[in-house]
Each structure stands twice: as structure tokens, then as C-alpha cells.
Amino acid sequence: MRRRDVLAAGALSLSLSAGCLDALEREDAWRELVVDPPEGVYVPPKVDEMATFGTATADGLAVTLTATQPHSFWTVTGPERARADVRDHHAVHLMATVTDLETGLAVPTSVTTTIRSRGERVEERTLWPMLSQRMGFHHGDNAALGEDGPHVATVRIEPTRVETAGAIADRLERSRTVDVEFEYAAAEIESLGRRLIDEDEGRGEPGAVEPMARDHGSGDGRDGHGDHGDADSHGDGREPALEDAVDAWLGTARSGDLEFGVGVDGSGSEAEVVATARTRYNGFSVPFAGLSIAPVREDGFGERTALTERLEADRGHHYGAAVDRTVLEAAPKLAVIVDAAPQLSRHEGYETAFFDLEPATVEVALE
Secondary structure (H helix, E strand, O other): OOHHHHHHOOOOOOOOOHHHHHHOOOHHHHHOOOOOOOOOOEOOOEEEOOEEEEEEEEOOEEEEEEEEOOOOEEEEEOOEEEEEOOOOOOOEEEEEEEEEOOOOOEOOOOEEEEEEEOOEEEEEEEOEEEEEOOOEEEEEEEEOOOOOEEEEEEEEEOOOOOEEOOHHHHHHOOOEEEEEEEEEOHHHHHHOOEEEOOHHHOOOOEOOOOOOOOOOOOOOOEOOOOOOOOHHHHOOOOOOOHHHOOOEEEEEEEEOOEEEEEEEEOOOOEEEEEEEEEEOOOOOEOOOOEEEEEEEEOOEEOOOEEOEEEEEOOOEEEEEEEEEHHHHHOOOEEEEEEEEOOOOEEOOOOOOOOOOOOOEEEEOOOO
């Protein structure tokens, strides 16, 4: 059985002595299990059980609010990353996913949460856009929630930060707020499980744990599979097949742990090059990257064309630009170049990935 099959089958057993378990109650102790992670996507040392606070809809969008025990993650600014550690006042790692109801697509946007309990504001913050191996793209941060009891999270969703077209544009080009009511109990969060991935299951090696599969849960607000994500409420990062939505499919290529699918639309003198960027292993769409394309020549690359990030109902999340067809026809290959690493915060297993990537190339074969 392959390692990923073992992970998918749920063989994430915890086989530690009582002393080791006590030591791993410290958040930083988990990090010590992978001292020198590879420069790319790798199997993290643990996965977290997740509680669902609630879901609400507003004007064609769905917002799902979930939480795990607080944990460290990495923010990304330009080419640099920085670890965001857990603080004493952090009660949960709060996560929000925003999806378009009609298409099920995850929406790249900005999300701010204001949380109140018994009429008093206990927390307000703009959540980081994030990527995790179980949930894919979402928004999150460690947060304080105050005392146990009823809470209301007012979630403000800003207009999407990417280009849109068609009916989906009307739903994504304006801001809105939605309230999610939930009951917070510190003991419930503390009881959420953390499961160790053993060395013989690939901990610290190139690879990834499986995304969350569809699960209807037990009705108690917890994810039945016990780890980040639920494919129904969050979207699993899977997108429409770009190959079926373009006139000509050039193929796929990989640079590091980013996989690109490239196609061409249009039959006139100006063609549209369309490219998806997805994670290796789990195939999650990766927003907020800086990409360009260039024809490959014998003496190097031709003129670069910057790609615009887009979200469309039929082509999902992608990057694209108009290019002179004669330029494409004269080039034996086309390069996809990562000009800027994805500006996404990273859960463990992704923090070293998608930096300093070489161009990826596909052959150009236009009829």
C-alpha cells in the first residue's frame, strides 16, 4: 500500500508513551518532530480535529466558520516567510471559508471577523488568506474568544481581489456582512484531538496528507474525520477541468510543487492563454501568485506577458492573458514563470513550498 493510501485510510495512529504525550501538549513540541523540513511540500507531524461553529449565507455566498486548537503557522510577505506563534490569550485557531453558492468555488477575497459575546466585543481581526493540506484555500488566524457562552461572529467579506466575468461577477464585486452564531466552550476546544503521523507513514518526507473527504458528521458540530476540513461546507479546492473549457489544451508542467495546466482560447489573431496553478499531491488551486508566460526560444525566453488572476464559473480559478497568436505559433514551447510566490499564509507542510521556482514549460501545438 502506498504511503498516501495509508494516510487516506486513516492510519494516523497515536502510538506514544504517556510521557511523550505530555510533552507534545506544548505547541512547539510538535515542530520538533520535523527538525529540518524539505524545501517543498512535506507530510506534517500531526493533523488537528476541527469543530464547526456554523454556516451562514448572504447574497449568493456561503461562509463557514470553524476552529481547531490554536497552533503556529507561517505568514508570507513577498519572498519572505515568518512564523506566527501561539500566544497565551489565543483560544482557537479560527478559520473561515467563503464559497460561491452557485458554483461551489472558493472565493479569493479579504475576510474580517468581529466576535461578540453577551454584547461585548471580544475579538476583531482580518484573517490571513491561508493554505492547508486538509482544507486547501481558506482564511484563518489564532484568536481570543473570551469566556464560555453564546457568541456572534460578524463576518465582513470584501469584493474579490481577482478579475471576474459573467454572472459570478455580480455576486463577488460588492462587500457584505453575515452573522454566524455559535456556542463557545473552552473545554470542547481543548478536547479536540491532535493525531501524530508516524515516521513510517512519511512524517517530514515529501508528500501530503489527504484532503478531507465528504463527511456528514455526527451532528455534534465536529468534523467526523477529525482533521482540517469538510469538502461539502468548505469546498475541497477542486476546480472545473480547464482542459474541457478551452479550445486548445497544451498540457501540464510542474515547477517545484506547483503544477500548471495550460490552454489556449480563441481562433483569431489574438489568442488567450489560460493557466491553472495547483498544489502537487492534492491539486488545490493556489491564488495570489504572480505569474507570467514567455515563448521559449533557442537563445532563451522571448518577451514576458503578465497573467491576470481570474475566477469564472466555467474555468474556475486561473490566470490568463491575451497574446498575439503568431507569437505562440512561432514558439515550440511556452514557459510559465513564477514572478512572485503565492502570498498565502501556510499551515505546516506548506511553509517551505512554492519559493524560488524555475520556469515550467509546455509544448505549443496549435491547429
